[in-house]
Amino acid sequence: MERVEPALVPQRKLSNGMVIPGIGMGTFGNDRFSPEQTAEAVYGAIKAGYRLFDCAAAYGNEKDIGKVFGQAFSKGIVQREELTIMSKVWNDMHGKGDVLVACATSLRELGLDYLDIYMVHWPFPNYHAPGAHLDGRNPDAVPFSVEEYMRTWRQMERLVDMGLVRSIGMSNMTITKLEQILPLCRIRPTVLEVEMNPTFQQPKLFEYCKAHDILPIAFSPMGSPCRPERDTEEGDVVTFELPELMEIAKAHHCHPALICMKWAVQRGHVPIPFSIYENEYIGNLKTVTEDFLTDEEMEVLRRADKNTRLIKGKVFLWEGAKDWRDIWDRED
Ligand SMILES: NC(=O)c1ccc[n+]([C@@H]2O[C@H](COP(=O)([O-])OP(=O)(O)OC[C@H]3O[C@@H](n4cnc5c(N)ncnc54)[C@H](OP(=O)(O)O)[C@@H]3O)[C@@H](O)[C@H]2O)c1
Numbered sequence: 001m002e003r004v005e006p007a008l009v010p011q012r013k014l015s016n017g018m019v020i021p022g023i024g025m026g027t028f029g030n031d032r033f034s035p036e037q038t039a040e041a042v043y044g045a046i047k048a049g050y051r052l053f054d055c056a057a058a059y060g061n062e063k064d065i066g067k068v069f070g071q072a073f074s075k076g077i078v079q080r081e082e083l084t085i086m087s088k089v090w091n092d093m094h095g096k097g098d099v100l101v102a103c104a105t106s107l108r109e110l111g112l113d114y115l116d117i118y119m120v121h122w123p124f125p126n127y128h129a130p131g132a133h134l135d136g137r138n139p140d141a142v143p144f145s146v147e148e149y150m151r152t153w154r155q156m157e158r159l160v161d162m163g164l165v166r167s168i169g170m171s172n173m174t175i176t177k178l179e180q181i182l183p184l185c186r187i188r189p190t191v192l193e194v195e196m197n198p199t200f201q202q203p204k205l206f207e208y209c210k211a212h213d214i215l216p217i218a219f220s221p222m223g224s225p226c227r228p229e230r231d232t233e234e235g236d237v238v239t240f241e242l243p244e245l246m247e248i249a250k251a252h253h254c255h256p257a258l259i260c261m262k263w264a265v266q267r268g269h270v271p272i273p274f275s276i277y278e279n280e281y282i283g284n285l286k287t288v289t290e291d292f293l294t295d296e297e298m299e300v301l302r303r304a305d306k307n308t309r310l311i312k313g314k315v316f317l318w319e320g321a322k323d324w325r326d327i328w329d330r331e332d
Contacts, residue, residue: 002282004049006082008289010265014190015213016167018116020084022265023288024052025281026219026274028059031228033276035061041276043068046078048282054193054217054272055110056088056121057102062109070111085112086217088121088171088193089156091316094148095125099155103164118165119193120156122172123149128315141318143326146180157187169193169217172313175208176329182212193217196269197224198260199239201305204331206269220311221271222260230315237308244304248297258287263301266293307332 010022025045029038038061042053046068055062069085072078087110093102103118125148126141142148156168169191173181182188192209196202196218209216220227223239239245240256249256257273257280264271265288275281293301309332312324325332 001044001047001278002286003047004282004285004289006049006051009049009051009285010288012215012268012270014167014215015188016190018084018167018190020116020215020270021050021052022270023261023285024054024084024086024217024270024272025050026054026272027061027065028056028274029061029276030224030226030274032226035064037276039064039068041278041281043072044278045281045285046072046083048278048285050281050285051078051082052084052086052270052272054086054219055106056090057093057106058088058090058121062087062106066109066111080112084116085110086117086119086169086191086193087115088119089152091122091125091127094120094152096151097155099152100159103159107164114163115165117167117169117191118156118159119169119171119189119191120149120152122313122316123170123177124316124318125152126316126318139319141316143318143321144177146184149177149181150184153181153185157185160187167191171219172327174329174331175205176331178208178212188212189214191215191217191270193219193272195220195309195311196264196271197221197239197310198245198263198301198304199223199237199242199306200309201302201307203302203305206267210268216269218264218269218271221264221273222257224310227310231311231313233312236310237306239310242304242306244300248293248300251297252291252293254287255283258283259293259301261287262291262293263298266298 171193
């Protein structure tokens with residue numbers, strides 16, 4: 001197997017001094033791949049030189065991923081301290097005392113005694129039963145509330161105090177929500193995980209994060225071509241088919257996927273692409289260490305932004321919400 005020397009991968013410094021890799025691997029099987037398949041890819045990715053992994057309780061595979069972490073440690077392929085492991089508290093565990101239980105469960109399943117980064121997955125306690133109708137609304141779903149979020153965040157802060165997590169982060173937030181929450185934080189988020197790809201660049205949120213010393217982590221960095229049906233809508237753009245991206249990929253003799261990776265890392269946010277295929281995940285890592293995009297190419301891509309969100313989160317809508325744009329404070 002080809003290996004990329006981890007020292008060649010760009011590194012990013014967090015506001016609390018931690019240093020993490022500038023690219024990682026996602027672990028959500030998009031309802032297409034089994035926990036075993038994803039875990040096997042994580043094992044391969046560690047051998048290939050990946051040092052950052054984006055996990056979550058909601059992905060239903062932390063136990064399997066924990067097994068391969070254990071194998072990698074016991075075989076001496078990597079040491080725990082060399083990995084940056086992230087996980088997230090799911091929406092049904094925001095209640096009093098629940099965040100500690102959720103974190104302890106993720107730690108047990110992943111076979112770890114600390115997490116590097118623990119995030120609040122969504123800023124609502126809303127969730128959907130598996131298999132529920134796409135347009136169905138959960139009658140218990142509620143809109144964002146500062147009080148509810150801060151109750152969850154206070155528990156996140158305690159996890160740092162307890163030494164169970166090295167830093168805490170947020171996900172799926174907007175500037176509107178951050179403006180309300182950041183002044184209330186005793187321990188501020190080091191990262192914000194949101195959708196970012198060449199067709200949905202979120203320039204205002206990116207600049208906001210920079211100004212507040214929060215590192216953006218980009219989910220769906222390739223435009224999630226295989227996302228679950230619940231996140232698709234007629235008329236959605238196909239990131240890989242963005243003409244400017246295709247043109248630049250042609251000039252670099254590579255798949256548009258690799259240009260998405262170069263663009264992300266050169267822009268300065270951290271992409272966490274998912275793939276279970278060895279050639280793809282090794283390619284995604286290797287490409288950020290060589291054959292860089294020129295300033296002109298970066299500018300062409302910047303101007304190609306379509307401002308079209310792919311992961312809309314419709315299943316988290318509450319009764320009375322107009323449409324999915326309410327989840328994002330109609331900022332798009
Ligand atoms: N915080 C959140 O709410 C949230 C939401 C969504 C995702 N995430 C995280 O972000 C990660 C990535 O997001 P994602 O899976 O939605 O989207 P993505 O990484 O943009 O897209 C993944 C898909 O891209 C294709 N791909 C990957 N590398 C490729 C390559 N080198 N060449 C060609 N095609 C390639 C693969 O398709 P094939 O399988 O067909 O090859 C793969 O299934 C997830 O695994 C998860 O960890 C977080």
